[in-house]
Amino acid sequence: MKAWQGRFISGSSDLLEKFNASIGFDYKLFSQDIKGSMAHSTMLAEIGILTAKECEAIQNGLAEIEFDLKKVIEEGKTDFDIKYEDIHMMIESLLIDKIGDIGKKLHTARSRNDQVAVDLRLYVVHKVTEIQNQTASLMKLLLELSEAYVDDILPGYTHLQRAQPIRLGFHLMTYYQMFKRDYERLTDTLKRTSVLPLGSGALAGVNYKTNRELLKNLLDFNEISEHAMDAVSDRDFVIEFNSVVAIMMMHLSRFSEELILWSSSEYAFVEISDAYTTGSSIMPQKKNPDVAELVRGKTGRVYGNLMSILTVMKGLPLAYNKDMQEDKEGLFDSVETIQMCLEVFTAMLSETRFNTVEMNKAAKQGFLNATDLADYLVMKGLPFRECHHITGSIVKICVQTGCAIEDLSLSQLKQFSALFDSDVYKHLELSSVVEAKKSYGSTSKESTLEMIHKAKTYMDQL
Numbered sequence: 001m002k003a004w005q006g007r008f009i010s011g012s013s014d015l016l017e018k019f020n021a022s023i024g025f026d027y028k029l030f031s032q033d034i035k036g037s038m039a040h041s042t043m044l045a046e047i048g049i050l051t052a053k054e055c056e057a058i059q060n061g062l063a064e065i066e067f068d069l070k071k072v073i074e075e076g077k078t079d080f081d082i083k084y085e086d087i088h089m090m091i092e093s094l095l096i097d098k099i100g101d102i103g104k105k106l107h108t109a110r111s112r113n114d115q116v117a118v119d120l121r122l123y124v125v126h127k128v129t130e131i132q133n134q135t136a137s138l139m140k141l142l143l144e145l146s147e148a149y150v151d152d153i154l155p156g157y158t159h160l161q162r163a164q165p166i167r168l169g170f171h172l173m174t175y176y177q178m179f180k181r182d183y184e185r186l187t188d189t190l191k192r193t194s195v196l197p198l199g200s201g202a203l204a205g206v207n208y209k210t211n212r213e214l215l216k217n218l219l220d221f222n223e224i225s226e227h228a229m230d231a232v233s234d235r236d237f238v239i240e241f242n243s244v245v246a247i248m249m250m251h252l253s254r255f256s257e258e259l260i261l262w263s264s265s266e267y268a269f270v271e272i273s274d275a276y277t278t279g280s281s282i283m284p285q286k287k288n289p290d291v292a293e294l295v296r297g298k299t300g301r302v303y304g305n306l307m308s309i310l311t312v313m314k315g316l317p318l319a320y321n322k323d324m325q326e327d328k329e330g331l332f333d334s335v336e337t338i339q340m341c342l343e344v345f346t347a348m349l350s351e352t353r354f355n356t357v358e359m360n361k362a363a364k365q366g367f368l369n370a371t372d373l374a375d376y377l378v379m380k381g382l383p384f385r386e387c388h389h390i391t392g393s394i395v396k397i398c399v400q401t402g403c404a405i406e407d408l409s410l411s412q413l414k415q416f417s418a419l420f421d422s423d424v425y426k427h428l429e430l431s432s433v434v435e436a437k438k439s440y441g442s443t444s445k446e447s448t449l450e451m452i453h454k455a456k457t458y459m460d461q462l
């Protein structure tokens with residue numbers, strides 16, 4: 001007999017049991033569920049629904065169940081009996097088995113609807129902190145690398161065509177900025193996730209004067225939900241978290257894509273260590289960037305999880321509907337995926353060698369100083385559009401003859417404009433081109449070091 005079967009004449013079909021059960025995945029919420037029940041029972045005692053003794057018996061029972069479940073789950077024995085239906089019913093029935101009738105009082109002033117909402121919110125809050133710590137490690141590594149490679153120059157690209165020379169430290173700091181925003185987006189989600197739904201009952205509130213302030217404090221939430229029906233029917237926080245994780249995966253995927261390109265012999269800008277690359281079963285020479293490729297590939301499933309929960313929620317009438325049980329697997333999958341990706345990506349990056357000689361060589365080919373040649377003429381008083389045109393004609397000649405701009409003699413340059421002087425060659429050097437960038441946030445050494453310094457101060461206060 002199930003806890004809710006009083007009004008039923010006959011039992012459930014085996015098919016229903018199998019189809020309906022969520023214990024196969026929501027066992028992952030066991031510690032949150034117990035935490036919630038601990039707080040709930042303390043509160044029930046405080047408002048006189050449980051005696052101090054009953055509360056103690058319940059809490060001792062719950063503590064033992066938590067200890068046992070932790071052990072069983074760590075041992076990988078997670079094939080819980082589907083007769084339990086879900087984690088909430090399982091823990092309640094284990095409690096009743098353990099302490100008898102007193103256990104039956106725990107569900108007073110509570111519904112599984114506010115129970116599952118509180119569990120899920122506790123889970124997301126907990127995971128946000130873990131993911132933020134992992135993100136911070138990656139950000140720290142990026143700062144170290146940026147500082148170490150501040151003097152090395154590589155081509156910066158637009159349209160995947162060589163555009164202008166930049167510092168490698170500057171390039172890497174781009175990723176730091178992305179992950180910093182991801183870190184902050186995670187913090188932002190807490191504002192709407194750290195809200196206590198417990199005490200809302202099934203949808204309308206409960207017939208007891210529950211002390212929700214106490215629950216909020218016991219469970220470390222920042223706020224209390226203001227509306228019972230909203231509290232049990234809202235899964236925005238899951239959607240928001242999934243979308244933040246999707247954005248973060250997009251960043252990891254772009255970075256991965258770049259490492260994949262850079263480790264090809266066409267670029268040869270990086271070599272990922274043996275520990276984080278794989279070989280081929282047939283081609284003996286191969287060294288493949290599987291980790292980066294898998295991170296890029298796993299981005300797809302995280303996007304899928306976001307689409308899935310958005311779609312589950314879009315047609316639901318108020319309040320709780322069983323469809324919402326489908327919120328969990330995608331959430332757990334996105335959490336596990338981002339955590340694994342952050343861990344392995346950071347480890348791989350820390351063992352990646354940057355081939356700065358090759359980068360420098362590449363930066364010397366492809367007329368990356370052309371914009372600066374145009375700016376040289378601007379400095380001599382010509383309007384930029386005219387300078388652009390003149391420089392374009394010079395590049396055309398260089399392409400035809402297969403030389404670099406700086407290979408042209410002064411008299412050759414003067415054929416394009418009388419304003420060229422011998423000081424032009426200094427302006428065309430890679431280091432001058434990079435240092436000529438004076439705007440705030442540019443790739444000059446001073447500016448790049450300033451970014452790194454600012455970032456370090458930021459990291460110190462996290």
Ligand code: ARG
Binds near residue numbers: 086088
């Ligand atoms: N296993 C359910 C879920 O994940 C728990 C809530 C069940 N509530 C209900 N009214 N049947 O959504």
